[in-house]
Amino acid sequence: MQISKKDWMFIGVIAVVIIIFVAISGEEKTKRVPLDDKHKPSYDLFNKTQxxxxxxxxxxxxxxxxxxxxxxxxxxxxPKDGPMRCLFCHKLKVSGLQKQ
Incomplete structure (x- = not known):
């Protein structure tokens, strides 16, 4: 079976898409919510309510x-009128999510 020109173009497009996904993926840039005394109530509330x-x-x-x-x-x-959605971008630290 011979691979046609259209097949090579399709393979090329798929390769480019994969390369783009690999290029834009990487280390998370948003800061995590600190696991300190000021933010402990937030972690406690999350442990309670999820x-x-x-x-x-x-x-x-x-x-x-x-x-x-x-x-x-x-x-x-x-947002001026709506609720703040901090945890949409900022993540809680995994070690703070363990139920005690």
Missing amino acids: SKMEVDKGCPACHFEPGGVPFPPKHPVK
Whole structure:
């Protein structure tokens, strides 16, 4: 069986797609939620409820503009009216998720 020109083009397109996926995948760039005394209530709440949306409700108590813990200059814009969705990007550390 001979491979035609169309087949080689298809194989080439698939190879390019795979190369692109490998090129854009890599190390996670968003910061994880610190496992410290300030964030311990968030970890405890997650262990209790297993709900990231419930944990997100506590973030504005400290993280708000202006006056709260400052966001980095390149941090995406936060929603004005809706709830903050911090844990959509920021992940909890795995060691903090173990039930005790």
